[in-house]
Each structure stands twice: as structure tokens, then as C-alpha cells.
Amino acid sequence: MLEIKNLKTGYGKKLIIDDVSLHVDSGEIVALIGHNGAGKSTILKSIIGVLPKWSGEVVFEGTVLDSKPHKIVRQGISM
Known part of the structure; x- marks a missing residue:
């Protein structure tokens, strides 16, 4: 599950x-x-941590992600 909030x-x-x-x-x-x-690409870059988010929250499989790139998320997302 992936959830993006604000x-x-x-x-x-x-x-x-x-x-x-x-x-x-x-x-x-x-x-x-x-x-x-x-x-579109900006949203995906923020989800995987390549582009820091200014505010809001990204939750992947129950884990709140910070602004650092996350290998586990990149494996499940393709552009």
C-alpha cells in the first residue's frame, strides 16, 4: 500500500x-x-526520495518515508 498525504x-x-x-x-x-x-515525474521523484518533499507524508507498506531515497520503494515503482 502506498499513501501520499498533502x-x-x-x-x-x-x-x-x-x-x-x-x-x-x-x-x-x-x-x-x-x-x-x-x-508526473516530480511526484514520483518525491515518492522515492530523489526530490525532497516540502511538506506532506509518504507511507509505503505502513512505513513513513523521509526524504532519503528508498530502495524498497524504487523496486516497486517504474517510470
């Missing part, structure tokens, strides 16, 4: 993702779709 992040001082929440059950397949520059 995620905010960006690059430099520019806010890109503002208050995104998402719940994905184990075994569920999800696609993020949107126009170029909509923030």
Missing part, C-alpha cells in the same frame, strides 16, 4: 506539486497521466 514539493523556490493526496492498494496498477510539465 504532498508539496518543487524545484528551488518554485512550487510544482501543491497538496496532492493519493492512495494505492497493494497489487493495484496505477498510471499518472497528464500533459508535459504537469508534474
